Amino acid sequence: MNILFVTNKNVYPLIGGIERITYSVAEALRNIYGMHCYSLYTQENKFGETTTDVFEGKECLNAANQVEQIATYIHKNEIHVVIAQGSDARVNQLMPQLREAVIQCAGVKLLFVYHQMPGFELVPMDWATLWNRLWYGDKKAALRQMLIQSIQTVVPMLAEKMVCPKYKMPYDKADKVVLLSDGFISQYNHFVKGDENRYAVINNMLSFLTAEIKQTEKQKEILVVSRLDERQKRIKHALKIWRKAYHPDWYLRIVGYGEEMKYYQSLAEKWKLKNISFEGLQNPLPYYQNASIFLMVSAFEGWGLTITEAQQCGCVPIAFDSYSAVHDIIDNERNGIIVPEGDIDTYAIQLQKLMNDPEELRRLSDNARKDCMRYSRENIAKQWKTLLENL
Secondary structure, eight states: OEEEEEEEEOOOTTSOHHHHHHHHHHHHHHHHHOOEEEEEEEEOOSSOOOOSSSOSEEEEOOOSSHHHHHHHHHHHTTOSEEEEEESSHHHHHTHHHHHHHHHHSTTOEEEEEEOSOTTGGGSOOOHHHHHHHHHHSOHHHHHHHHHHHHHHHHOHHHHHHHHHHHHHHHHHHOSEEEESOTTHHHHHHHHHOOOGGGEEEOOOOOSSOGGGOOOOOOOSEEEEEOOOOTTTTOHHHHHHHHHHHOOTTOEEEEEOOOTTHHHHHHHHHHTTOOSEEEEESOOSHHHHHHOSEEEEOOSOOSSOHHHHHHHHTTOEEEEESOSTTHHHHOOBTTTBEEEOTTOHHHHHHHHHHHHTOHHHHHHHHHHHHHHGGGGOHHHHHHHHHHHHHTO
8 A cells, every 4th residue: 555645844753743753654554564655745844854764755745736746646656545644734725735636546545634632723822922922933823823812802703713614624625534532523523513433533653663762770850852832832831840840959951943942041041940951953762761750831732742752761741631632641640640731830749749759750650661552653553554444
């Protein structure tokens, strides 16, 4: 079977969750089931080139006639299934062209995988942070969020109506919509009012091969691995938590990149935070292996791939209860800690408890390593194979 993955940017696995999971799924389908995987993407990125070890072909979508380019690529590589990796506007908006192209190629199926929490656009952001984002970060995104929040405050139904087409159009164009958690079906269908049989659920698989993970002695390190984007990732919360829970024997490392790096560095300086470093864009695996505790502070996630990455390396996650899929991953007080959404004080207390209780930390770490294996590449690849063969 030949599979075409369509992504926003060329698939460089260090860039973000969608890129990493696309790489992992393609690698698993190729190595376990002998499927042939191809890559079509809408734009280049400046951080790395598309990997060539899992894709037998790759191409940037840049023709004036996109439908013709897509159809030609499908014909040339004898593609059976097109998987659109959605959540970014570019891939979502590409669904009509993808549908038209697969119609020209008899027998080809089109999947839309939604890699985000349905309805995330309506999650509010505090106004002070929004103004800072307007200054430090993506001005266009900040202005759009301000508009939605203003409308939501005055006429909430209108704000909801504004985001409905983003869900309805991909649903109408795809043969099936794939979500990352059972809890997302009702949330997505709230915007669509469609047939729930048109959905499938496949969790994200583990990022790392078992052979890649070394059993290293854990250090007194706390880790954040994230795109530096306050709208979703709320790294400001991590800084607030460290400000309250600071321990002179422990060190906080923040791994990731983003336009709001200067904003976070200015906050760390303003608050005189100690034992903290911004590591930039790095391979996160060595950091997971060294760190003992992982902080997830996002306002929303589609899955939270970094949580399972941390668990895989025995790095105990603490996460806000900000999205339903977090309960798929963390069994509270068994393989991690879930904190009530937005409760920074409780989060800091839980962090302090773990820093001061090595036995409890070890117990959670051991369980995390074991429990996350239900998302092994073999298990999730089998689910993908079943879905693809039964379209």
